[in-house]
Amino acid sequence: MRIAVLLRDHCQPKKCNSECRNYCPKVRTGVEAVVIGDSGRPVISEELCVGCGICVHKCPFEAIKIIGLPEELKSELMHQYGTNGFRIYRLPVPKKGLVTGILGPNGIGKTTSIKLLSGEEVPNFGEYDSPPSKEQVLERLSGTELGDYLTKVYAGKVRTALKPQYVDKLPKVAKGVVRELLSKVAERMSPDEAAELLDLQEVIDRPLDKLSGGELQRVAIAASLMKDADTYFFDEPSSYLDIYQRIKVARLIQSLAEEKQVVVIEHDLAILDFLADNAYLVYGSEGAYGIFANPRQVRIAINTYLDGYMREENIRFRDTQIRFESHPPRDSQLTAHLLDYDRMECDFKQFKLRVEPGTIRIGESIGVVGPNAIGKTTFVKMLAGVQEPTLGSVDRSVKVSYKPQYIAPDFDGTVLELFTATNLEFFQSGFFESEIAHPLMLRRLYDKNVNNLSGGELQRVAVAICLSREADMYLLDEPSAYLDSNQRMEAAKTVRRVMEKRGRSALIVDHDIYFLDMVSDSMMVFDGIPGREGRANGPFEMREGMNMFLKNVDVTFRRDNDTNRPRINKPGSRLDREQKEMGEYYYSGA
Template sequence: MTRLAVVDRDYCKPDKCSLECIRFCPVNRTRKVKAIDLSEDRSHSVIFEDKCIGCGICVKKCPFNAISIVNVPDELEKQLVHRYGENMFKLYGLPVPKTGGVLGIIGKNGAGKTTSIKILSGQLKPNLGDYSSDPDWDRVVKAFKGSELQTYFSRIANNELKSVVKPQYIEAARRVLKGSVGDLLSKADERGLFKDVVDKLNLKNLLDRSVSELSGGELQKFLVAAVLLKNADAYFFDEPCSYLDVRERVRVADAIREFTNPSKNYVVVVEHDLMILDYISDNIVVIYGEPGVYGIASKPYGVRAGINHYLNGYLPAENMRIRPEAVRFRIQVAEKRFEESEYPVVKWERMIHQYPSSGFKLVVEEGEAYPGEVLGILGPNGVGKSTFIKLLSGELKPVEGSVLISVEKVSVKPQELSPKIFAEETVSQALRNASTEALNPASWLYNELVRKLRLNRMLDRRIEELSGGELQKVAVAVSLARDADLYLLDEPSAYLDVEERIVVARVIRRIIEEKKKTAVVVEHDLMLQNYISDKIVVFTGKPSVEGYASRTLSIREGFNTLLMNLSITVRKDSETGRPRINKPGSVLDREQKARGEYYIP
């Protein structure tokens, strides 16, 4: 076995502990050699993997959980592709892009998906574990001799493979890119496809807008369009669906397949919305391992099998269990029954609202929500979801109709993530300001929010240093910790991996049930929305012009209504029960449409 020691430099703070890792290490205590010491600049601990005996004492002693020690088989070491540096993350193997189909990548956050994309797109030269010197391309090409990656890397080495990447985090683009959508897209257009791509992604109305003014969803589509317009041999899309509604997700998936020419070019997509990943990919590579410590790329599987193996937690070709238990989404389509005696938290009759200044008009059908109930919202952005919540809280008065039981306090988790949504500097300050109970380890709130969402490690961290996924979990926790009658969570899944999505869904449900309040959750990952919500309100309309909110519907009615509007049918996978989009025009698609059963017949 090979020893692998990782010290997370974001967490290791030698000036804030008593150097327990160094003092208690049994190798250090022999006083002959050292297995662990401070770095020269005293900013973090350094573990000498050849001296360390792997006892794990430092792992337990570190008050910040900054150290991980694992043993990996020597065989695996032969597949080492990259190590960022001393005591840093190791990536073993790589997903092998192939022409002839779209390759989907799935795996936990921190397992090495973005690292793989950086390497395959030529942004990061793989060092084969030798981080002390600049690796030369000959060595890299030789290391992959006999595999399909040998030719791939020779092309990169000779500048014969042009790649283009849609990055995972899109927020930075808004600061960096200057100019209008139309100008920037025409500059990007190396293929003469400007009109086709703009039409397909429905970007026509945005051409005159400055990139700095785009909403999250608009920015996402703009970046996907810019990538599609480039003339490249390899196209990479790192999470192309965040901030998009269901129609736009399908549109982006269709556009990627239509414009990248997967029969000739390499096309790779990382995505955690499994229904979309399933729809877009032909093959799947699972990246597994221990997040932040090491990642291993699996062999390619067919799309259905690959996603099912991932959910089942077992990879047959590798004979590898990647999770002790299978992940199952509760696909329930029956309506939850509430006791007659229970009083709704909020109840409204048919209402009409119009903003005099913009003219935007919203019609809301009647509805109600009970204590402990999660109301799922489906539909596009810009058709009045926030307006609806403002009506429920009495902040806005409708022109017609009224709210019969209104809520007083509303706590909001906004869709777009930025450290700016917090006034506080650190995670613990933000949680403490939301609720004094949130940081009390004896409280149920702490158990749900801090333990289950795994925020323990992050409490001392500065909010502006968090990754997108970490920021999302903190934002959800802070909004749920607050005292309120109604919780509005707008796209809580963005930047979370599949396992984290399920944990967040469970936490939302538990907190709402325990507090006996109501949550309104806007979520476009349908598999997840089915898991979170008890009832559905479907929003339709023309963004910025008019909106229509249905009455509160059962899950089946709600999903059926949405999918019928989109003309998409969804079946249930026989093995895992997960929802799968039918191919348009297929036998199942036609049969389900004829029967009016758009969602899981």
């Protein structure tokens, strides 16, 4: 079976010469395998296409994908978005008493599956010209678990609650203060009870458009938990949250699943591993198709995802494995100092940050951890020269490159023009192509306007721009935000590899433990009272810093025997108790 997909956001018919049609060998023999539609974009006939791939390689914008799939998948097509559009094969099935996880790259149909399962959209089985009715859908799925589930959904016997993916859009669709929004969905608990569960007491009477990303996320989760539903869908519930809040939300979702059906899409693998009972892997091609594999126990699903190969199905969906290493402590005696700073303070009246004296060494990658609103971004801004300390000073002779936490697409032009304007010589080098552009998958973005990039695309470009500047120290504030699991691992490896090969230093603020484990040599730990006062400690050797941090979070980690990845111990388990007694919160025996 062959499918032809046109990526409409990439196709730019006014800037090309219709290479896809002009070079097609079937068209040259008089067969209309490719025609130009009313919109000026090509329409590719999957029946007439011979799969030569010439149009794929000739398209200057990489807007065409011709893909061969197993013939047996033809009967498992669930939904297709028009001619040459994205399609999804198979769907997950929620189970009562279990948290069902969904794991896969961006742009591959995870959110689409939730829309189909919640009844927001109806499967069309590829019949997009004349979509089947709900009755026809149920007849076709008769005798299957999915059919039984959708029968109840369409009959109104299953109520669903959805926590949407993009919580930053919440103020645009809902006006007023937090309490008013929560009062509209107060079924299982009152707004005040929900606020106490998710630490929203201080913002419950605040307007929605005055909330931070983390506060909006917790409001959206609270609104979902308050609904009296049978099936709950949480689309990326950990975004914008710090590790403390992620663990707390995970425990709330777990308790909900004792009586309800719960489905969670999550890119933080440590949280997904801690939260879910089983997980569906989704593989395919971004913007083209997504296939749901059979469910696996969550540990096996994550290990399979990292391996990139499904043995039962004999399918390799990634060229390389993602590996985790136990970093030996660096010999700090042999590493020269890049920056020594004395005690510093930054006082905003409502919030005060105190920074203890520390040293950043040449070639060192430092992870920065701590709760939200504790001063991590303020410290990075002080090093970057964006914020001046009220006490103490920073050596400005050290050249820095800074990627801020919140990225604004303020460049009027294409991604290619942005890179050439930043550092043309470095952009044209083989080092940039092999060590930055290729792993971050930037080539397909070069012709896109910066203002039209998605959150994940903009993040990858921002990380690459930061690494492209000539500097002694690179400051990256939450570089994993908006990235899927695979992109996070690739970004972490890219940052670490660039620092090692160029002999530069980096300071990385993030909340993803896998990301920090992969990128960091040492650790800075922030503590205090969020929103009031913060204290920066370190840098410490990796193990010491993580022990200090995880003790505050009250969780312990171990290494997975097969992949060496971090895994959160079950609270109160034998291993959890033993590690806490030893004071080893970070990989006992590593």
